[in-house]
Amino acid sequence: MPLNIDFVQILLHMLNFVILAGGLTLLLFNPVRKFIEKRQQQFEARDAENRENALKAESARAEYEQKLAAFENETEAIRLKIEQEAADTAKAYIDSAKAEADAIVAKAEADAEKRKEQILDSAQTEIGELVISAAQKLLADTATPERTQELYDAFIEQASGTAGNKAGQSKAAPAQQNGGSPRNNQQNGGSPRNDQQNGGSPRSKQEDSGS
Amino acid sequence: MKKDRKVRLRVFLIVWIVLIVGLLAAVLIVGLGRGENESIREAMRDLVLHDRNKISFFGLKVNPAVGSAYIVTAVLLIAALLIRIFAIPRFKTVPGKLQAVIEKAVDFFGGMASERASRWVTFVSAYIFSAGVYIFFSTVFELFGIQALSAESRSITLPAPLADINGALAMGVLSFVVILGAGLFSNGPKGALRVLKDFSLPISMSFRLYGALLSGLLVSELVYHYVALSFVLPVIVGVLFTLLHAIIQTYVLTVLVSIFYGEAVEPFKKKNKKRSRKNLESESEGVKE
Numbered sequence: 001m002p003l004n005i006d007f008v009q010i011l012l013h014m015l016n017f018v019i020l021a022g023g024l025t026l027l028l029f030n031p032v033r034k035f036i037e038k039r040q041q042q043f044e045a046r047d048a049e050n051r052e053n054a055l056k057a058e059s060a061r062a063e064y065e066q067k068l069a070a071f072e073n074e075t076e077a078i079r080l081k082i083e084q085e086a087a088d089t090a091k092a093y094i095d096s097a098k099a100e101a102d103a104i105v106a107k108a109e110a111d112a113e114k115r116k117e118q119i120l121d122s123a124q125t126e127i128g129e130l131v132i133s134a135a136q137k138l139l140a141d142t143a144t145p146e147r148t149q150e151l152y153d154a155f156i157e158q159a160s161g162t163a164g165n166k167a168g169q170s171k172a173a174p175a176q177q178n179g180g181s182p183r184n185n186q187q188n189g190g191s192p193r194n195d196q197q198n199g200g201s202p203r204s205k206q207e208d209s210g211s
Numbered sequence: 212m213k214k215d216r217k218v219r220l221r222v223f224l225i226v227w228i229v230l231i232v233g234l235l236a237a238v239l240i241v242g243l244g245r246g247e248n249e250s251i252r253e254a255m256r257d258l259v260l261h262d263r264n265k266i267s268f269f270g271l272k273v274n275p276a277v278g279s280a281y282i283v284t285a286v287l288l289i290a291a292l293l294i295r296i297f298a299i300p301r302f303k304t305v306p307g308k309l310q311a312v313i314e315k316a317v318d319f320f321g322g323m324a325s326e327r328a329s330r331w332v333t334f335v336s337a338y339i340f341s342a343g344v345y346i347f348f349s350t351v352f353e354l355f356g357i358q359a360l361s362a363e364s365r366s367i368t369l370p371a372p373l374a375d376i377n378g379a380l381a382m383g384v385l386s387f388v389v390i391l392g393a394g395l396f397s398n399g400p401k402g403a404l405r406v407l408k409d410f411s412l413p414i415s416m417s418f419r420l421y422g423a424l425l426s427g428l429l430v431s432e433l434v435y436h437y438v439a440l441s442f443v444l445p446v447i448v449g450v451l452f453t454l455l456h457a458i459i460q461t462y463v464l465t466v467l468v469s470i471f472y473g474e475a476v477e478p479f480k481k482k483n484k485k486r487s488r489k490n491l492e493s494e495s496e497g498v499k500e
Contacts, residue, residue, distance in 0.1 A: 004260045004274070006377055012268070012277050013372070013381030020284040021341035027291035029337045031299050032317045039304060 239438060251436050258432055259425065261375060264361040272362050276375030282357070283349045283372060316340070323465060327473030330397050335472050338389055342382070343465045349373055350424060350457035353431070354449055371453075373460075374424040376417075383417030386468045394475030406475050416467060423460050427452030 135151065257263045261274035268277055294313065302310050320340040325332045353371040361367050372378040390412070394402035406412075430452050434440045 004262055004376065005380065006273075008271065009273050009277055009375075009377035010381045010384070012271075012273065013280055013375075013378045014385055016277075016280045016284050016372075017341070017345060017381065017385060020287060020345055021338060023284075023288040024291055024341045024344060025337040027288070027295040028313070029317055029321075029340050031295060032302075032313055033321060033333075033336070035299065035302050036314060036318060042304075 235442070251433070254432055254436060255429060258370070258374075258428055264363070264365060264367045266359060266367075267362050274375050274377060275359060275361070275367055275369050276372045276378050278359060279352055279357075279369040280349065280372035280378055282369070283345070283352050287344065287348060316344070319343075320465060323469045324472070327469045328476055329473070329478075330476040331393060335389070335393070335469065338386075339465045339468055342386065342468065343461045346373060346382070346420070346464055347457045347461045349378075350427075350453060350460065353428065354453050370428055371424050373420050374428040376421050376425075379421035379424070380413075380417040382420060382464070383413040383415075386416055386464070387413035390468065390471045390475050393472055397476040398478065402475055406471070409471070412471060416464060420460055420464060423456050427456045 253263075261276070264275060265272040266275050266278050267273075268281075294309075298309055298313070306314055317340060320343050321332075321336040324336040324339050328335050349372040352369070353374070357369045358366055359369050373382060387406075391406045394406040396402075398405070431445070431448055434444055434448050
């Protein structure tokens with residue numbers, strides 16, 4: 001054969017390589033390949049687990065953010081509601097206090113007016129009594145029949161003047177409606193000025209009695 | 212103290228250089244007459260044809276490359292067994308140096324097959340892995356210069372197994388048989404016919420291996436034949452013609468096998484026939500380049 005090609009030697013080389021290939025496959029290639037595949041599967045499993053965990057974490061984060069947003073909204077609503085309630089309550093308190101204060105003021109004014117009237121009434125009574133006592137004293141000092149008559153007349157005139165004033169005040173409104181004026185009434189029934197001119201004012205009387 | 216050290220160092224360097232020069236001179240003087248026993252022409256012829264120095268292999272007179280092949284196989288199987296027993300059970304998730312090298316080799320050849328083949332990927336991966344390991348280590352084997360006795364009781368240096376035409380032919384034919392079988396099992400007679408059309412495949416694969424390794428062997432033998440050339444130069448020649456050949460030829464053969472295997476097991480389609488043929492040619496040309 002050319003180049004010293006020998007089929008026996010070719011077969012011997014083939015046998016050698018088949019032995020080597022089988023041995024290397026069994027002893028080295030398969031175990032290492034299995035190890036690599038196993039490790040790759042482990043990495044893939046780990047990778048899948050990591051991705052799953054990442055997804056879970058992402059969904060948990062989204063859920064947390066959603067809950068946080070809802071909670072914030074709810075808190076804001078509660079805060080607004082509480083503020084509204086507080087404002088309403090404060091307004092109610094203020095209104096109530098105002099009404100109560102108004103009532104107290106009104107009552108106080110009414111009481112004061114009533115008290116004033118009472119004081120005035122009692123003052124008038126006292127003044128009357130004082131006048132009477134003063135008159136009695138005066139009369140006791142200067143009691144003559146003429147003088148007595150004069151005093152009675154003056155008193156009666158004064159009393160009638162006072163009554164006339166009251167009647168004039170009560171008739172003033174209808175008189176105004178009818179076209180009359182208080183001045184007319186005063187002219188007709190006597191005015192306080194007349195009274196004062198005629199009998200003197202209570203003050204002048206008091207001064208008189210005092211003097 | 213420092214002066215003593217300097218003196219000692221000088222003495223050591225002088226003695227060392229004198230020894231080297233003396234031994235070199237002795238080697239040159241003694242060795243100049245050798246090599247005349249076997250002329251360079253005879254040595255080259257023997258390396259190419261292996262018609263003189265035969266070894267006895269279980270009673271058969273065979274080329275020394277057969278012995279080299281079985282020695283390489285024995286060493287590789289023992290190493291694989293040791294790795295299987297001691298190293299693989301201790302493999303860790305984060306690999307050490309040895310584990311990284313082994314994993315890289317398995318992953319490289321396995322990936323080469325799985326990229327191109329669509330069927331029986333594990334089988335072809337194992338074949339390519341074994342072929343790659345065998346070609347690499349059998350080529351590197353030449354560097355060790357293991358001595359053996361020929362049948363005529365001459366001392367010979369065992370060559371690389373694939374530097375013998377029989378070893379290269381065995382590798383090429385075996386690869387062709389694997390590809391042909393894959394085509395036959397995958398696509399039936401049509402697949403086998405498609406592979407058979409490339410009848411030059413085993414020849415090209417074999418002679419590519421043989422030529423590459425033989426050229427390295429011849430250059431190395433040429434260098435070693437003359438004693439004067441046996442200093443420094445063998446290192447360069449060894450790296451250029453042995454280590455680089457080992458890496459290149461391993462890559463070339465495994466890539467070719469994976470490409471042709473992938474082509475053979477590819478489902479048969481008429482439309483893709485021309486295109487795949489073109490791809491094959493361009494890929495093989497790219498590899499050759």
